[in-house]
Amino acid sequence: MSRDRVRCVDCHEPIAADTRICPHCETVQPSPLVDVGVAVAGVFALVFGVVLALMTLGTTRLIGFLLLVVGFGLAVGGYTRHIDRQAERRAR
Numbered sequence: 001m002s003r004d005r006v007r008c009v010d011c012h013e014p015i016a017a018d019t020r021i022c023p024h025c026e027t028v029q030p031s032p033l034v035d036v037g038v039a040v041a042g043v044f045a046l047v048f049g050v051v052l053a054l055m056t057l058g059t060t061r062l063i064g065f066l067l068l069v070v071g072f073g074l075a076v077g078g079y080t081r082h083i084d085r086q087a088e089r090r091a092r
């Protein structure tokens with residue numbers, strides 16, 4: 001698979017990186033802006049989770065830890081995808 005081909009988010013068929021709609025299943029591919037939004041939302045969830053986990057006890061603390069883990073995953077996932085797409089774009 002060459003660098004300017006990505007996999008469809010839905011059917012995982014290889015498609016061109018700049019294709020907005022998958023030719024196989026017609027799913028609209030997410031834009032890089034969505035990745036940034038996901039990363040920002042993740043950072044907010046992470047910070048809120050840390051505050052909850054440190055400042056509260058019991059169930060709220062548990063929710064804080066959950067937010068922390070989910071937020072971290074979203075932030076890292078969104079950021080990594082954003083970087084990947086930028087690298088793909090630069091390679092062409």
Ligand SMILES: [Zn+2]
Nearest residue numbers: 008011022025
């Ligand atoms: Zn598809």
